[in-house]
C-alpha cells in the first residue's frame with residue numbers, strides 16, 4: 223500500500239502527532255474547569271484532536287512497521303512501542319467512553335483509565351523524542367500539500383465528532399445521555415442516591431453535629447459562628463454537580479446563601495475571595511461576587527445530606543466542576559488573595 227499518496231509526509235506526520243498530543247493534553251487538563259456551556263468548545267477540541275490523532279498514529283505505525291520486528295527490538299524501540307500502545311489505548315478508551323462503554327476497575331472505571339493512559343502519553347512522547355528528534359528542516363518541502371491534507375483531516379475529524387451524537391442517539395447507547403462535558407447522568411433528583419466521590423484520601427469520620435460549628439472569618443467586620451440549628455436554611459438552588467471523573471447529577475439543594483452569611487458578618491474593603499474549608503483540610507476559593515450566589519447546602523432534594531455527601535454542610539457552586547464543591551465545610555474565610563496552597567490541599571488532604 224502506498225500510504226504516501228494520501229498521508230502527509232513523514233516529518234509532517236511527526237509534527238502533527240506532536241501538535242495533536244499537545245492539544246489533547248492542554249484541552250484534557252482544561253476540562254477540569256468546564257462548568258458552563260460556553261466552555262463546551264474545550265471538549266469539542268479535545269475530541270477532534272483525538273479523531274485526528276487516530277489516523278496519524280496508524281500512518282506512523284505503518285511506516286515504521288519493519289523496525290519493530292521482534293529481532294530488531296532495542297531498548298529505545300521498546301519505549302517507542304510502549305508509547306504506541308499507550309496512545310492507542312488512550313484513544314480507544316476515549317472512543318469507547320463516547321459510545322457508552324463502561325469498565326469496572328474497583329474504585330475506578332473507564333473514564334479514569336482514559337485519563338490515566340492519556341496523561342502517560344506526553345511524558346512517553348518527550349522521552350521518545352530525546353532519541354528520535356529530527357529538526358523540522360524540510361517539513362516545508364511538501365508544505366502546501368501537507369497543509370491541505372491536514373485541513374482535510376481536521377475537517378473530517380470535526381464532521382465525525384458532529385455525527386457521533388446522532389449515532390449515539392440512534393443506537394441508544396449509554397453515551398447518549400452525555401452532558402457537553404462528557405459526563406453521564408447518575409441519580410438526578412433522587413436525594414442522596416448519587417455517587418460519592420472523594421478526592422484521593424479524603425475520608426473523615428462522620429461529623430458530630432453537636433460539636434460542629436460553622437465559622438465565618440477573615441476579612442469580615444465581625445467574625446461569626448453558627449451551630450447547625452442556627453444555620454439559616456431558606457435558600458434553594460437547582461444545580462448540577464458534574465464530577466471530572468465522568469458523571470453528573472442534578473438536584474435541588476437547600477441551605478444558606480453564602481451572600482447572607484457575608485452580609486451578616488460584613489466584608490472588609492480588601493475582601494476579594496471567599497475560601498470554603500472542610501474539616502479534612504480540603505479547601506477551595508471562589509471570587510467574592512460568585513461566592514455570594516453560592517449556597518452552603520444542608521439538604522438535597524428535601525433530604526438531609528448524608529455523611530458521604532458532606533453532612534452537615536457542603537458547597538454548591540453552580541457552573542463549577544464537582545471537585546470545587548467542598549464537603550464537610552466548617553469555615554468560610556474571606557480573603558484578599560487566593561491561597562495557592564489549596565491546589566496542593568485537594569490532592570493531599572486526608573493523607
Ligand SMILES: Nc1nc2c(c(=O)[nH]1)N[C@H]1C(S)=C(S)[C@@H](COP(=O)(O)O)O[C@H]1N2
Nearest residue numbers: 418419420421424465500504531544545549
Ligand atoms: N472535603 C472534600 N470535599 C470534596 C471532595 C473531597 O474529596 N473532599 N471531593 C470533591 C469531588 S472531586 C466531587 S466530584 C464532589 C463529589 O460530591 P459527592 O461525593 O457528594 O458526590 O465533592 C467534592 N468535594
Ligand SMILES: [Mo]
Nearest residue numbers: 465466544545
Ligand atoms: Mo470529582
